[in-house]
Amino acid sequence: MDVSSDAGGIVEVNDTALSSYPAISTFESNSYVYLEAIPASGYRFENWSGDLPGTDNPTTIMMDCSKKITASFSRTMNTLTMRVDGNGSTTPAAGNNSYEEGTVISITATPESGWRFNGWTGDVAEPDIAITTVTIDSDKTVTANFSRTLNTLTMRVDGNGSTTPAAGNNSYEEGTVISITATPESGWRFNGWMGDVAEPDIAITTVTIDSNKAVTASFSRVIFTWWLTGGIAGGVAIIGVVFWLAIRNRAS
Incomplete structure (x- = not known):
């Protein structure tokens, strides 16, 4: 019997491993040999060929x-399943991908x-790094996790x-679009917003969070001014608008 094997494994004949190939052994005529x-x-084992075609393993042959x-042997193929949680993509693409075991x-x-x-x-080499590796020593499932980018809106007050x-x-x-007030x-009044807002002069407006933003609400005091003009006559000016009130003494 002349037995050959490729590099992917060995053959045992009657429970004895052959040490080199091709291996030539002699058996009695019409005897059965266990392979x-x-x-x-x-x-993984693929098949026998030559005078013993088929995939049965172990098997016997009559001499x-x-x-x-x-x-014949071939590399074991394992499945790497890629998944995505959130909005993003992976390489290899999401789905089932086949690779030889050990790669x-x-x-x-x-x-x-x-x-x-x-x-x-x-089971990845570096879970926190976007580019990493997976050792295909069995079937594996790997998920790439994504979340919305978080930006900072810094609110400030002047006054x-x-x-x-x-x-x-x-x-x-x-x-996202954030409403701000x-x-x-x-005794104070709103002067306007400083920063990237939709309507700087309106107390209730919005900010679009497309990056980190800083917004300042500016306030100033309400100003009261009094004028006294002879006797009891007087006037009041509020925020630039003047109201006059005249009061005169009358002789009793």
């Missing part, structure tokens, strides 16, 4: 004449505009008053 193909790590047999695959996560990469879920949202740093998803304290 088993044993794949190496990362390989009714000289035989020539070859065992190391580079994977990449790419967020869409307005989104950011949050990390990988699954006496308050804002909605409150003064300070406020985080919002990129692309300026409310002066008693």
Whole structure:
């Protein structure tokens, strides 16, 4: 019997591993010989060929004449399933991808505009890095996680008053439109907004969060001016508008 095997495994004949190939062995006529193909790590048995065609493993053959047999092996194929949570894409693309067992695959996560990469879920080399690797030692499932980009809206106050949202740093998803309100304290008035707002002169307006933004609500005091002109006559001017009130003494 002449037995050959490719590099993906070995053949045992009657439970004895052949050490080199082709291997030539002699058996009694009409005897049965037990054959088993044993794949190496990362390989699988494909089939027998020659005088023993087929895929049965282990198997037997009757030595009714000289035989020539070859065992064929191939690399084990495993599935890498790529998934996406959020708005973005991966390389390889989302779905099932087949690779030979033992290979190391580079994977990449790419967020869409307005989104950011949050990390990988699954057996990857570096879960927090957008470009990393997966070792294909079995079937694997890997998910690229994306979330909305968060930008900061910083609200500030110049003078006496308050804002909605409150003064300070406020985080919002990129692309959202935020309503903002300026409310002066008693004795103060709203002068306008400083910063990238829709309507700077209106106390209730909006800000589009397409980047980090800083907005200031400006307030100033209400000014009261009194004029006294002889006797009890007087006048009042409020915010530039003058109201006159004349009061005169009458002789009793």
